[in-house]
Amino acid sequence: NLFGGKIPFTLHDDKPDHACLNLASESKRIDYPKPDGKLSFDKLSSVFLSNTNHEEDQPCHLRLTDPSIPITRNLPLYDEPAQRYCPAGVYEIVSQDDGSPYSQINAQNCLHCKTCDIKDPAQNITWLAPEGAGGPNYPSM
Numbered sequence: 001n002l003f004g005g006k007i008p009f010t011l012h013d014d015k016p017d018h019a020c021l022n023l024a025s026e027s028k029r030i031d032y033p034k035p036d037g038k039l040s041f042d043k044l045s046s047v048f049l050s051n052t053n054h055e056e057d058q059p060c061h062l063r064l065t066d067p068s069i070p071i072t073r074n075l076p077l078y079d080e081p082a083q084r085y086c087p088a089g090v091y092e093i094v095s096q097d098d099g100s101p102y103s104q105i106n107a108q109n110c111l112h113c114k115t116c117d118i119k120d121p122a123q124n125i126t127w128l129a130p131e132g133a134g135g136p137n138y139p140s141m
């Protein structure tokens with residue numbers, strides 16, 4: 001209010017968001033309470049409310065420049081952060097039959113927020129516009 005909304009300069013942060021992630025080994029694990037279904041909700045219930053949908057047989061609109069990076073780099077260094085910052089649970093680390101981790105992309109749930117494109121510490125994810133009119137659909141908005 002000091003300048004009445006006309007501040008004569010702009011504050012810039014030169015460090016990109018993807019370079020600001022702390023290593024998992026230096027971070028404390030946060031135990032969030034379970035969603036109560038009244039004020040807090042699990043991710044997939046919220047994805048359901050968004051009515052998001054993409055044609056099943058279209059190419060994945062989330063492109064990894066190097067498909068090995070989620071397991072070889074992001075998992076050991078950052079505990080693969082895409083599992084957490086994606087609001088739709090699109091990125092999952094699943095265990096294969098032999099116990100080794102595998103990176104799975106559930107692109108059909110994508111809410112088009114583009115967080116993964118911005119936040120991936122390796123800048124390995126490119127969000128592309130999906131085919132057709134796929135995506136979230138909030139009919140009551």
Ligand code: SF4
Pocket residue numbers: 062085086087088089090091109110111112113114115116117127
């Ligand atoms: S654009 Fe958003 S919702 Fe879609 S995969 Fe990336 S982080 Fe998840």
